[in-house]
Amino acid sequence: MAEFAYEPEPEVRLAAGEQIQDIAGKSPWRLAGRRLLRNRIAIGSLVLFVLIVAVSFAAPLYAHHLAHTDAFNSNVSGTTVVNGKRVDVIQQGSGKLGLGETPIGATWHWNYLFGADAQGRDVMARVLYGGRASLEIGIGSALICCAIALVLAMIAGFFRGWTDSILSRLMDLIWAFPVYLLAIALATVLLTKENGLQWGPIHVDPSSLWVPTMIIAVVYVPYVYRPVRGQVLSAREKEYVEAAISQGASNLRLMFSEILPNVLSTVIVLLPLMIATTVLTEAALSFLGIGVKDPKASWGTIINDGQGLLYTRPLVAIVPGIMIVLTVLSLNVLGDGVRDALDPRAKVRVGK
Amino acid sequence: MVKRSVIVSSAVLALVLVAAGCGGGKKNTSTAPSGGGAKGGTLLTLANDAFSGSPDPQVNYTLQEWQLLIMTHDGLVAFKRVSGPGGTKLVPDLAESIPKPTNGGKTWTFKLRSGIKFSNGQALTGNDVKATFERIFKIGDSPNAGSWYNGIVGGDACVKTPKTCSLSQGIVVNGSTIAFHLTKGDPEFLDKLAMPFAFILPASTPTKNVSIPPPGTGPYKWAQYAPSKQARLTRNTFFKEWSKDAQPAGNPDEIVQKFGLTPTAEVTQVENGQADWMFDPVPSDRQGEISTKYASQVHINPLTETEYFALNTRVPPFNNLKARQAVNYATDRNALVKIFGGPKLATPTCQVLPPNFPGYKPYCPYTKNAGSGKWTAPDMAKAKQLVAASGTKGARVKVNTLTTDPQKSWGNYFVSLLNQLGYKATLQALSPSLQYPYVQNSSHKVPFAWSDWYQDYPAASDFLNILLGCGSFHPNSNSSPNIAEFCDKGIQAKMDNALKLGITDQTAANDLWAEVDKEVTDQAPWVALMNTKYLNFVSKRVKGFQFSPQWYFMLDQASVK
Numbered sequence: 001m002a003e004f005a006y007e008p009e010p011e012v013r014l015a016a017g018e019q020i021q022d023i024a025g026k027s028p029w030r031l032a033g034r035r036l037l038r039n040r041i042a043i044g045s046l047v048l049f050v051l052i053v054a055v056s057f058a059a060p061l062y063a064h065h066l067a068h069t070d071a072f073n074s075n076v077s078g079t080t081v082v083n084g085k086r087v088d089v090i091q092q093g094s095g096k097l098g099l100g101e102t103p104i105g106a107t108w109h110w111n112y113l114f115g116a117d118a119q120g121r122d123v124m125a126r127v128l129y130g131g132r133a134s135l136e137i138g139i140g141s142a143l144i145c146c147a148i149a150l151v152l153a154m155i156a157g158f159f160r161g162w163t164d165s166i167l168s169r170l171m172d173l174i175w176a177f178p179v180y181l182l183a184i185a186l187a188t189v190l191l192t193k194e195n196g197l198q199w200g201p202i203h204v205d206p207s208s209l210w211v212p213t214m215i216i217a218v219v220y221v222p223y224v225y226r227p228v229r230g231q232v233l234s235a236r237e238k239e240y241v242e243a244a245i246s247q248g249a250s251n252l253r254l255m256f257s258e259i260l261p262n263v264l265s266t267v268i269v270l271l272p273l274m275i276a277t278t279v280l281t282e283a284a285l286s287f288l289g290i291g292v293k294d295p296k297a298s299w300g301t302i303i304n305d306g307q308g309l310l311y312t313r314p315l316v317a318i319v320p321g322i323m324i325v326l327t328v329l330s331l332n333v334l335g336d337g338v339r340d341a342l343d344p345r346a347k348v349r350v351g352k
Numbered sequence: 353m354v355k356r357s358v359i360v361s362s363a364v365l366a367l368v369l370v371a372a373g374c375g376g377g378k379k380n381t382s383t384a385p386s387g388g389g390a391k392g393g394t395l396l397t398l399a400n401d402a403f404s405g406s407p408d409p410q411v412n413y414t415l416q417e418w419q420l421l422i423m424t425h426d427g428l429v430a431f432k433r434v435s436g437p438g439g440t441k442l443v444p445d446l447a448e449s450i451p452k453p454t455n456g457g458k459t460w461t462f463k464l465r466s467g468i469k470f471s472n473g474q475a476l477t478g479n480d481v482k483a484t485f486e487r488i489f490k491i492g493d494s495p496n497a498g499s500w501y502n503g504i505v506g507g508d509a510c511v512k513t514p515k516t517c518s519l520s521q522g523i524v525v526n527g528s529t530i531a532f533h534l535t536k537g538d539p540e541f542l543d544k545l546a547m548p549f550a551f552i553l554p555a556s557t558p559t560k561n562v563s564i565p566p567p568g569t570g571p572y573k574w575a576q577y578a579p580s581k582q583a584r585l586t587r588n589t590f591f592k593e594w595s596k597d598a599q600p601a602g603n604p605d606e607i608v609q610k611f612g613l614t615p616t617a618e619v620t621q622v623e624n625g626q627a628d629w630m631f632d633p634v635p636s637d638r639q640g641e642i643s644t645k646y647a648s649q650v651h652i653n654p655l656t657e658t659e660y661f662a663l664n665t666r667v668p669p670f671n672n673l674k675a676r677q678a679v680n681y682a683t684d685r686n687a688l689v690k691i692f693g694g695p696k697l698a699t700p701t702c703q704v705l706p707p708n709f710p711g712y713k714p715y716c717p718y719t720k721n722a723g724s725g726k727w728t729a730p731d732m733a734k735a736k737q738l739v740a741a742s743g744t745k746g747a748r749v750k751v752n753t754l755t756t757d758p759q760k761s762w763g764n765y766f767v768s769l770l771n772q773l774g775y776k777a778t779l780q781a782l783s784p785s786l787q788y789p790y791v792q793n794s795s796h797k798v799p800f801a802w803s804d805w806y807q808d809y810p811a812a813s814d815f816l817n818i819l820l821g822c823g824s825f826h827p828n829s830n831s832s833p834n835i836a837e838f839c840d841k842g843i844q845a846k847m848d849n850a851l852k853l854g855i856t857d858q859t860a861a862n863d864l865w866a867e868v869d870k871e872v873t874d875q876a877p878w879v880a881l882m883n884t885k886y887l888n889f890v891s892k893r894v895k896g897f898q899f900s901p902q903w904y905f906m907l908d909q910a911s912v913k
Binding site: 074 | 616636637639640641643644645650652687688690691693695696765767769887
């Protein structure tokens with residue numbers, strides 16, 4: 001009988017090198033912030049991530065004021081100036097037969113810093129615009145995913161019984177599908193609507209980033225739902241909840257005032273890890289041609305564009321690849337830091 | 353990627369990858385006469401995929417299999433097996449000579465050569481010929497049964513009831529003499545007899561799709577066809593050369609085509625001498641490398657084919673002539689040529705018929721400084737005026753193309769161009785096996801679709817009537833090669849006249865076809881892009897490379913010893 005069960009005072013959790021007097025009288029959030037700031041690797045990762053976000057969102061500045069290029073329109077017959085000489089963006093092949101037309105390589109100047117893709121577009125400009133799209137989708141879908149999962153987990157964990165069973169089986173159903181297969185199936189159905197999607201007054205253009213954002217958000221809901229639901233079920237049995245019930249607190253108050261603050265840290269720990277996962281998923285879907293659509297760019301579409309140039313212009317695929325690696329790495333390390341800061345002994349990781 | 357391997361055909365007409373190119377003159381174009389060369393050895397060729405569809409000779413519609421079938425089978429007549437323009441000339445093959453038609457072009461009487469045997473040792477007879485043509489109908493899914501061979505008396509009835517098909521009125525066999533009776537004169541009848549659908553098979557061949565081509569009369573026979581692995585041809589021990597022009601003896605003892613490697617891997621194998629030739633086009637990313645290091649192993653040959661995007665004349669916004677013309681004016685064909693591999697491998701065009709083809713007269717109104725017949729530069733200002741005048745600005749356009757390059761890159765180019773013209777364009781890329789049937793079906797209402805066309809045989813009707821004739825549009829069918837859904841009654845009447853005129857005066861007919869080509873170009877049902885060349889990359893040990901304008905690289909005429 002849970003309501004009469006005795007539970008000892010929770011053990012005080014100290015981070016490495018932390019003394020009891022360091023944490024005395026401090027709120028959990030303040031403590032977490034302090035621990036995070038002391039974690040140099042996590043802060044370094046945060047700085048790197050913020051830098052990537054900043055340069056990506058500065059893409060129009062780069063394209064218009066530094067590279068003076070249009071990152072979205074074909075420029076196959078275009079020219080550019082390199083070291084004072086006007087040269088073709090797509091250059092005729094060399095050798096005895098003069099076969100093969102190759103995009104200009106890295107100039108190491110603002111214009112065509114990393115060369116051009118097969119359409120004659122500036123790779124650096126597209127990588128920055130692509131980063132913007134990838135991060136918008138990645139961060140957006142992770143936030144939506146966590147929000148949906150949190151609400152569902154709160155409902156399931158608080159009400160338990162049939163509500164929990166129905167929601168949990170629904171999550172099991174989604175979980176049963178391989179993530180990419182489900183995402184591809186949804187993308188194939190939703191992205192092939194010629195005039196976009198129409199839900200009542202809401203119209204979503206087929207090329208809108210909202211479509212891949214929502215698809216990716218939905219397929220990962222069970223991955224956040226499960227650990228959060230466990231936390232809610234556990235918190236539901238705590239004495240402070242029992243005490244609130246005995247004081248006549250409403251269900252809404254119990255959920256938002258008593259339980260939510262105690263499970264929020266789990267969601268916050270999962271958030272950077274989810275962003276890393278959704279950025280990767282977006283890249284995979286766009287690489288397969290069912291995420292972001294050309295002429296828009298994302299890191300996945302640029303890698304796809306670079307596939308046909310691996311022999312002559314490998315940078316087209318390598319640069320966005322490096323951006324994905326740096327982003328995912330920084331988010332994973334940051335996620336670990338946030339976890340350590342919020343709960344020094346927790347072992348919460350996103351299951352796959 | 354050129355649809356060399358996937359040719360899904362209509363019951364009416366079809367897409368083929370037969371070559372042409374009446375070329376010559378190019379530095380690396382072989383023009384040596386056929387025959388000769390060291391005998392023996394195995395010629396190892398590579399292809400990404402096995403032949404699309406059934407390997408049955410009367411069903412398969414791919415250049416890939418046809419290149420092998422011409423070495424194992426024969427028709428009554430054949431395209432001369434030489435490189436250069438002579439390769440489009442018809443010569444007698446199993447027939448002793450090419451007859452003159454009688455009865456107003458409705459009767460053709462052939463005499464079979466004697467002493468020819470199939471690869472199973474069975475002697476060739478007139479009954480085999482009759483049975484072969486009946487089998488075209490009986491088999492049920494021979495793509496051109498209802499459009500090429502239904503003109504034989506009894507053919508229409510065979511189309512309706514294939515199982516009980518009898519051509520006893522249409523093909524009369526008297527010993528080694530075979531008379532074909534047609535319902536009306538057909539100026540292209542001999543061409544059709546030279547196509548692989550009409551290659552003669554033993555009368556005992558079952559009237560159902562076979563898993564490996566049955567015995568033929570050529571210098572090789574099919575020893576293996578495993579779609580997941582390879583096709584293998586070995587020598588036909590019953591073959592004795594009867595006509596060097598029609599069916600010369602081959603050089604290699606064995607010809608193998610292995611399936612499964614990517615084109616990039618194929619290039620590496622040929623470079624390393626692990627294989628002798630690759631069927632697939634050399635990826636543009638590797639062209640510079642072979643141009644620099646392996647130039648002596650490269651052969652570039654012009655083709656009679658046209659690359660184009662069809663503008664659907666029945667779906668907005670391209671049901672508007674000005675909108676169609678606008679896209680034509682705006683298209684930078686040089687840019688598209690660059691994407692394909694550059695001016696060494698393709699030439700811009702505005703019209704349907706390819707150069708050096710019957711009825712071809714250079715014509716290009718969609719260029720700056722029009723008049724010379726050549727495309728020189730896009731005219732964006734005029735294009736924008738036309739879009740504004742058409743009232744179609746802001747319309748959504750789905751650009752349908754392949755998932756593979758260069759078609760995907762061409763699609764991306766057009767998405768960009770159409771957006772610049774004020775449309776809302778998006779890309780729809782489909783895999784090669786799906787795209788062609790999809791864009792043919794009018795129920796999908798595809799407004800802008802890539803396609804290409806390689807001649808079946810050298811006749812203007814094979815482009816104009818097949819691709820833009822009223823009779824080639826079949827609503828809601830996957831076999832409707834008129835992708836633009838174009839039908840102009842005035843132009844169709846001219847095409848019908850040209851077909852009739854061809855029976856008596858082919859030169860006058862070709863002049864009429866040139867007019868048709870011009871009028872169709874003015875109506876802009878396509879954005880014609882370019883005429884391409886075939887880049888053949890062979891291993892160092894391949895000697896005596898020869899390129900037929902009809903059948904491309906004649907594998908059996910090369911030596912690997």
